[in-house]
Amino acid sequence: MSVPSSRLVIxxxxxxxxxxxxxxxxxxxxxxxxxxxxxxxxxxTTGDQILNSPLARIGGKGxxxxxxxxxxxxxxxxxxxxxxxxxxxxxxxxxxxxxxGEREDPRDAFVSNRYVHLEDLPAGSVVGTxxxxxxxxxxxxxxxxxxxxxxxNLQTRIRKLDEGQYDAIILAAAGLKRLGLxxxxxxLIAPEQxxxxxxxxxxxxxxxxxxxxLRALLAPLNHPETAICVTAERAVxxxxxxxxxxxxxxxxxxxxxxxxxxxxxASIDGRHLVRAVTSGDPCDPEAVGDQLAQQLVAQxxxxxxxxxxxxx
Numbered sequence: 001m002s003v004p005s006s007r008l009v010i011x012x013x014x015x016x017x018x019x020x021x022x023x024x025x026x027x028x029x030x031x032x033x034x035x036x037x038x039x040x041x042x043x044x045t046t047g048d049q050i051l052n053s054p055l056a057r058i059g060g061k062g063x064x065x066x067x068x069x070x071x072x073x074x075x076x077x078x079x080x081x082x083x084x085x086x087x088x089x090x091x092x093x094x095x096x097x098x099x100x101g102e103r104e105d106p107r108d109a110f111v112s113n114r115y116v117h118l119e120d121l122p123a124g125s126v127v128g129t130x131x132x133x134x135x136x137x138x139x140x141x142x143x144x145x146x147x148x149x150x151x152x153n154l155q156t157r158i159r160k161l162d163e164g165q166y167d168a169i170i171l172a173a174a175g176l177k178r179l180g181l182x183x184x185x186x187x188l189i190a191p192e193q194x195x196x197x198x199x200x201x202x203x204x205x206x207x208x209x210x211x212x213x214l215r216a217l218l219a220p221l222n223h224p225e226t227a228i229c230v231t232a233e234r235a236v237x238x239x240x241x242x243x244x245x246x247x248x249x250x251x252x253x254x255x256x257x258x259x260x261x262x263x264x265x266a267s268i269d270g271r272h273l274v275r276a277v278t279s280g281d282p283c284d285p286e287a288v289g290d291q292l293a294q295q296l297v298a299q300x301x302x303x304x305x306x307x308x309x310x311x312x
Contacts, residue, residue: 084199139270235289
């Protein structure tokens with residue numbers, strides 16, 4: 001299906017945050033191409049439907065994109081908009097990322113109605129998070145806290161906190177800021193203390209492969225600096241077979257023309273955690289990401305990953 005010059009359809013999940021992201025891309029495209037109608041196709045994915053189990057247990061990130069890819073495949077949509085942290089490291093054959101938009105704040109946010117900082121939480125406090133990455137880093141730093149699974153959309157998670165089910169919750173700052181919920185952020189957690197998820201804060205636009213005219217149309221939405229950083233981060237995860245079942249994070253940034261990337265791998269309970277920092281040429285972000293993965297393996301990441309696989 002070639003891109004009709006008069007109409008483009010965006011596939012998206014139907015959560016408030018996903019719809020915000022799709023409308024953001026819709027507005028950008030309408031500004032760039034005022035004569036084109038840009039419509040949104042809202043969809044409920046498997047990941048949205050199964051809310052009573054941790055993501056790691058039910059199949060991971062691909063559950064949020066599979067139905068959108070089906071809509072691309074059968075021609076109901078031209079593009080799909082994703083949070084990059086939800087996009088599996090290896091796309092199915094026949095699909096590709098056409099653009100990665102400028103990143104919002106990549107940090108994790110501490111949200112609590114009773115405490116100002118993570119450090120203030122007394123022993124036994126219940127912290128909610130949907131991510132093994134956050135859980136492992138929390139338990140490594142604060143083994144006296146109790147970490148419990150927290151699923152649902154952003155508003156649902158905040159409601160559960162307000163109902164008193166948790167003493168605090170950890171969320172991505174980007175989602176809160178995009179939905180105008182900045183006021184709910186009690187404190188931002190430095191990337192050095194909670195290394196973000198691969199791609200956190202960035203939006204990706206997925207298309208069917210072999211559509212150069214669509215890639216050209218979307219090229220102005222690509223943010224080169226963000227794309228370089230996210231490519232490096234995804235290379236780390238790909239090299240280490242990262243998924244929702246693996247507590248892993250990577251955060252890349254450009255500093256004075258150099259690509260600097262930090263990453264970690266941990267056991268779920270945080271007792272075994274290795275982290276590393278490396279830097280390199282931003283012209284070859286995948287090589288820099290691979291280099292970081294090798295450093296993590298040299299420190300024992302392979303042993304942690306093997307143990308995780310045994311208990312999966």
